[in-house]
Amino acid sequence: MIDQYKHQQLRIGSVSPQQMSAWAKRILPNGETIGEVTSPYTFCYNSDKPVIGGLFCERIFGPIKSGICACGNYREIRDKKENPKFCEQCGVEFVDSRIRRYQMGYIKLACPVTHVWYLKRLPSYIANLLDKPLKELEDLVYCDCLFARPVVKKPTFLRLRGSFKYEIQSWKYSIPLFFTTPRFDTFRNREISTGAGAIREQLADLDLRIIIDYSLVEWKELGEEGPKDNEWKDRKIRRRKDFLVRRMQLAKHLIQTNIEPEWMVLCLLPVLPPDLRPSIQIGGGKQISSDINELYKRVILRNNALINILNTGRYAPSDLVMSQEKLIQEAVDTLLDDGIRGQPMRDGHNKVYKSFSDLIQGKEGRFRETLLGKxxxxxxxxxxxxxxxxxxxxxxxxxxxxxxxxQTFVIRGLIRQHFASSIVVAKSQIREKEPIVWEILREVMRGxxxxxxxxxxxxxxxxxxxxxxxxxxxxxxxxxxxxxxxxxxxxxxxxxxxxxxxxxxxxxxxxxxxxxxxxxxxxxxxxxSVPTQDMLIGLYILTSGNRRGICSNRYNLCSRRNHQNERIYHNNYKYKKEEGPFFCNSYDAIGAYRQKRIHLDNPLWLRWRLDQQPISAREAPVEVHYESLGTYHEIYGHYLIVRSIKKGIRCIYIRTTVGHISFYREIEEAIQGFFRACS
CATH class of the missing domain: 2.40.40.20 (Barwin-like endoglucanases)
Incomplete structure (x- = not known):
C-alpha cells in the first residue's frame, strides 16, 4: 500500500516485468511463493468459497474476513506468540481483510502480448520508435504476416536453395524432406518470427540515444534542402520533419523516466485486487460480477489453452499456435480497452463490457469521480x-x-463563552438549534x-x-x-x-x-464581471424614461397655474407645456412612487445642488417662462434654471425619472462604500 505521508505524488507509466512480479508475488512463512493466477474460476458452486488459484483466491489476495482463513479457523491478527502467521492447511495468512483492496496478482502469459495503448492509440508510440507504418505492425502483432530475422553465418533457406541451384530434380525431391525434418522447428524459430514477440525483439534492439542522434541529423538534412517546386513533396517533407520531432521527444521522455521500449510488450499481465472488481451474491443463488472478471476469465482460458498446446510437444502445428497467440492478443486488448479495434465485445444481453480503460477514464472514472471528485x-x-x-x-x-x-468553530465558541461545559453539551445545543448557536455562528462566519x-x-x-x-x-x-x-x-x-x-x-x-x-x-x-440578461433588462427599465417632450407634464407647485399653449421650435420639434411634478430631493420622489402618485418612467423635475451646475456655456435655453413676480424659468434640454429679477440663480431642477434616481443612488452608495472600505 502507498504511504500517503512518504509519497506526495503519483506517477503513471510503464513498469518492467520484474517490478510487476515484485508487486504481485509474496512468500509465505513456509517459503512457498504465491501470486500467479492460474484458474479462470471465481467461486465454487457448492461451497461459495473462492477457488484456489482463481481470481478471488484467498491465498493470493488475502482472507475475505479479517483473521479467518479459508478453513474457518480464527486467529488474532496481532498475536505475538510463536504460532505461524498462516494456516498450514489452506495456506491463507491471518491478516486484515483490507489487504484484498491493494494486493495484486499476475498472469504469466504463454506468449508476449503488445499493450494496445502503445500500439493503437494515436500517435502510436511503437510505430514512432520503430519508424514503421501502423498497418504493418498490426499485421505482425495479430500474426497476419511474418518477420524475417537477420541471421549471419548460419544455414538459411536461401543458402539451402543456392546449394541446389543447378540440380532442379534434387531440389524438387529434397525440399519436402527438409520441411518434414525434426529440426525444421529450429530453423523456423531462428529465422521467422511473428506476433508480439517479433515487436519485442525489435524494441529491445533499439538504442534511444542513437535514435535521437539519427533523427536530429535527418531533420537537419531535410531543413537544408529548402522548398521544392512540387507542393506534394513539400508537404511530405513537413510531415516527415514533424514525425522526427515527435520521435525525438518520445525517446527523450523514455530516457528521462527510465522506461525501456520493450516494456510496451507484456509478458506478465497484472490482476487487479478483488475489492476493485467485486463479485456480489444476491438472492436465488445469483451472482453479480464486475465485467473485468469476465474479461480476465477470457484471457486465462485462452492462455491455458496455449500452454496445453505447447506442452503437447514440439510437433504442434504452427498455424494452431499462431492462431491461439492471436486469440490471446485479442483477449488482452479487450481487457485493456474494449472496442479500440472495432466492434466491442458484448455479453449475453447485448451489453458492452466495461474494460479497464472505461473504469479509469471519463467523468465517472476512477480518477475524476473517486480520487479527484471525492x-x-x-x-x-x-x-x-x-x-x-x-x-x-x-x-x-x-x-x-x-x-x-x-460546527467545530461553533463548539469552540460555545465552550469559550461558557454557554456549554463540554463538547457533548455543545453538540446537544446545536442539535436543538438554540438561538445562541446562530449568534455564535454569525460571529464565526463574520471573520x-x-x-x-x-x-x-x-x-x-x-x-x-x-x-x-x-x-x-x-x-x-x-x-x-x-x-x-x-x-x-x-x-x-x-x-x-x-x-x-x-x-x-x-x-x-x-x-x-x-x-x-x-x-x-x-x-x-x-x-x-459584466451585467447580462436580467440585469440588462432591469437597467433598461430603470433608465428608459418617457422622453416625449422637454416640457411634458410641467407643473409648478408654487403658482399652480396651467399653461396649455404650444410652441414649434426652429428644428420642427413640438413641445407641450403641461403640469409636471417638482421635487425638492430624491427621497420625496421615491416616496411619491411608492405611494403610486407617479410611475417609474414618468418625467419629473428634481431640485439640484447649486455647486453642481449642469450648465453648458454654449447651450441656449429652449424656452424661457416669465412669472408675474419678475422671476423667470430658463428651460434647457435636460434641466431648468429659476432666476431672480437680478438674473441670479435661485435654484436648479434637472429632468429625470424615478428609475434614474434609484439607479444613481445605488451607484453613489457603492462608491461611498468603496471609499469607506479603502479608508
Whole structure:
C-alpha cells in the first residue's frame, strides 16, 4: 500500500516485468511463493468459497474476513506468540481483510502480448520508435504476416536453395524432406518470427540515444534542402520533419523516466485486487460480477489453452499456435480497452463490457469521480440561486450547510463563552438549534471566508472566495455578476463550498481569491464581471424614461397655474407645456412612487445642488417662462434654471425619472462604500 505521508505524488507509466512480479508475488512463512493466477474460476458452486488459484483466491489476495482463513479457523491478527502467521492447511495468512483492496496478482502469459495503448492509440508510440507504418505492425502483432530475422553465418533457406541451384530434380525431391525434418522447428524459430514477440525483439534492439542522434541529423538534412517546386513533396517533407520531432521527444521522455521500449510488450499481465472488481451474491443463488472478471476469465482460458498446446510437444502445428497467440492478443486488448479495434465485445444481453480503460477514464472514472471528485471534510454542495441584494464579495449559505461547515468553530465558541461545559453539551445545543448557536455562528462566519467552486474548474476564476452570510432556504445565494467567471447560470447548477482552515489558506483567499479582486479575465484582460440578461433588462427599465417632450407634464407647485399653449421650435420639434411634478430631493420622489402618485418612467423635475451646475456655456435655453413676480424659468434640454429679477440663480431642477434616481443612488452608495472600505 502507498504511504500517503512518504509519497506526495503519483506517477503513471510503464513498469518492467520484474517490478510487476515484485508487486504481485509474496512468500509465505513456509517459503512457498504465491501470486500467479492460474484458474479462470471465481467461486465454487457448492461451497461459495473462492477457488484456489482463481481470481478471488484467498491465498493470493488475502482472507475475505479479517483473521479467518479459508478453513474457518480464527486467529488474532496481532498475536505475538510463536504460532505461524498462516494456516498450514489452506495456506491463507491471518491478516486484515483490507489487504484484498491493494494486493495484486499476475498472469504469466504463454506468449508476449503488445499493450494496445502503445500500439493503437494515436500517435502510436511503437510505430514512432520503430519508424514503421501502423498497418504493418498490426499485421505482425495479430500474426497476419511474418518477420524475417537477420541471421549471419548460419544455414538459411536461401543458402539451402543456392546449394541446389543447378540440380532442379534434387531440389524438387529434397525440399519436402527438409520441411518434414525434426529440426525444421529450429530453423523456423531462428529465422521467422511473428506476433508480439517479433515487436519485442525489435524494441529491445533499439538504442534511444542513437535514435535521437539519427533523427536530429535527418531533420537537419531535410531543413537544408529548402522548398521544392512540387507542393506534394513539400508537404511530405513537413510531415516527415514533424514525425522526427515527435520521435525525438518520445525517446527523450523514455530516457528521462527510465522506461525501456520493450516494456510496451507484456509478458506478465497484472490482476487487479478483488475489492476493485467485486463479485456480489444476491438472492436465488445469483451472482453479480464486475465485467473485468469476465474479461480476465477470457484471457486465462485462452492462455491455458496455449500452454496445453505447447506442452503437447514440439510437433504442434504452427498455424494452431499462431492462431491461439492471436486469440490471446485479442483477449488482452479487450481487457485493456474494449472496442479500440472495432466492434466491442458484448455479453449475453447485448451489453458492452466495461474494460479497464472505461473504469479509469471519463467523468465517472476512477480518477475524476473517486480520487479527484471525492467529498472532503469541511465542504458542502447545493444548488445556486440569485441573490440580488448581496454584495459582490458576499454569498448566502443556508443554515443547514453553515452549521455543518462551521460546527467545530461553533463548539469552540460555545465552550469559550461558557454557554456549554463540554463538547457533548455543545453538540446537544446545536442539535436543538438554540438561538445562541446562530449568534455564535454569525460571529464565526463574520471573520471566516469560504471558497465556492463550480465543476469543471477550467481556469482560476472557477474557484473564488466569498464572505458568507446566513440565508433562508436550502440553496446557496450568489451575486449575478460573478456567474460569468464560474460559467454558471441559475437553471439548476450546483456549486461546492469549502472552508479554508489554516491561516495561510485564509490569507490567500482574502488577498488573491476574493471575487472583487478578480474583475478582469486573466486570459485576455477583458472585464469578467459584466451585467447580462436580467440585469440588462432591469437597467433598461430603470433608465428608459418617457422622453416625449422637454416640457411634458410641467407643473409648478408654487403658482399652480396651467399653461396649455404650444410652441414649434426652429428644428420642427413640438413641445407641450403641461403640469409636471417638482421635487425638492430624491427621497420625496421615491416616496411619491411608492405611494403610486407617479410611475417609474414618468418625467419629473428634481431640485439640484447649486455647486453642481449642469450648465453648458454654449447651450441656449429652449424656452424661457416669465412669472408675474419678475422671476423667470430658463428651460434647457435636460434641466431648468429659476432666476431672480437680478438674473441670479435661485435654484436648479434637472429632468429625470424615478428609475434614474434609484439607479444613481445605488451607484453613489457603492462608491461611498468603496471609499469607506479603502479608508
Amino acid at each position: 467529498r472532503v471534510d469541511y465542504s458542502g454542495r447545493s444548488v445556486i440561486v440569485v441573490g440580488p441584494s448581496l454584495s459582490l464579495h458576499r454569498c448566502g449559505l443556508p443554515h443547514e450547510i453553515a452549521i455543518e461547515l462551521f 471566516h471566508p469560504v471558497l465556492l467552486n463550480r465543476a469543471p474548474t477550467l481556469h482560476r476564476l472557477g474557484i473564488q472566495a466569498f464572505q458568507p452570510i446566513l440565508v433562508e432556504g436550502r440553496a446557496i445565494s450568489l451575486h449575478p455578476l460573478v456567474c460569468k467567471g464560474f460559467n454558471a447560470d441559475f437553471d439548476g447548477d450546483q456549486m461546492a463550498v469549502h472552508v479554508p482552515l489554516s491561516m495561510e489558506a485564509q490569507a490567500e483567499a482574502r488577498l488573491l481569491m476574493f471575487s472583487h479582486m478578480n474583475l478582469l479575465s486573466p486570459a485576455i484582460g477583458d472585464p469578467i
